[in-house]
Amino acid sequence: MTQRLVSILVVAGLLAAAVALNPSADKHRSRIKESIAERSQVEKVLEVGSYTTVNGKVASVGAFGLVLTPD
Numbered sequence: 001m002t003q004r005l006v007s008i009l010v011v012a013g014l015l016a017a018a019v020a021l022n023p024s025a026d027k028h029r030s031r032i033k034e035s036i037a038e039r040s041q042v043e044k045v046l047e048v049g050s051y052t053t054v055n056g057k058v059a060s061v062g063a064f065g066l067v068l069t070p071d
Contacts, residue, residue: 049063060069 049061051061052059058070060067062068
């Protein structure tokens with residue numbers, strides 16, 4: 001019985017740690033912004049625009065709430 005209680009407490013502790021250490025949505029957004037800034041020095045300086053690539057080609061460009069896709 002003691003071994004089972006210890007196992008349950010360990011699992012509960014691991015689950016609690018997983019929940020507590022889960023990154024927030026803001027952390028995800030911050031990391032995405034950093035990643036974009038690493039790709040574009042203009043973005044890093046101005047922090048007003050971004051772009052997305054698919055298979056090495058620009059798929060969309062965005063700034064000031066607008067997202068444009070090239071033809």
